[in-house]
Amino acid sequence: MKTFFQMLLLALFLGVPALVTHAADDLSAVRARMEERLPTIDDLKAKGAVGENNQGYLEVRDAAAGGSNARNIVSAENRDRGTVYSAIAEKNKTTSEQVGRARARRIAANSAAGVWLQRENGEWYKK
Template identity: 45%
Template sequence: MLRNSFVKISLVGVIAAFASLFSVQAFAQDAATLKKQMEQRLPKVDSLKAQGTIGEGNTGYLVCLKGEQGKDVVAAENADRAAVYGMIAKKESTTADLVGKRRAVQIAQNAKAGEMIQSADGKWNKK
């Protein structure tokens, strides 16, 4: 009886270890895929920012400022950012919203001259 309990506990431990391993591998693979997509999109994002068509919002996401131009790029970038913020939030035991707001501060600090940045109070300013 004791041996059966030990075997069950050991089996549960092994299954948990494998699940954890696959979860870490999936996380790394997803992160790598997201990074690649975002790197490929960066020239278009930078171009749209330079034109003043899009700007960096105070929540860590891109915002269309001039009509519909760049809408697809913004949607794709924001979807990837949401996934990244979610991964970071899970790792740090916080929320994706908080991660995004922290990232928005970093983005604003590193923005190029002329790019549109939304301040914490919601106002848009050219850097």
């Protein structure tokens, strides 16, 4: 899973140099938050508490397995992913939805065994 985030962050920082300084500062903060959350997200995935949907976002699958903080982690991560997807979309003159779907495919390909994933038709499965 780390590979996805490394690719995402590399694409963000190498592929979006035209952003204004303030936006770059914001994206730097996003990157730091995402890296800080990654071990917790990996743990939630391993427990089956969260999964990766077909839009490039996390979803709570089993709130009891994730504990009381799972929803907050998912919400914060999805907010930051939306920011990243929007920045990439702006740079590539596409939509954040298209970026998210493309990222979902990469996430699925790079996910560890046992992680909940959502197929394009909406069906959930464990890799």
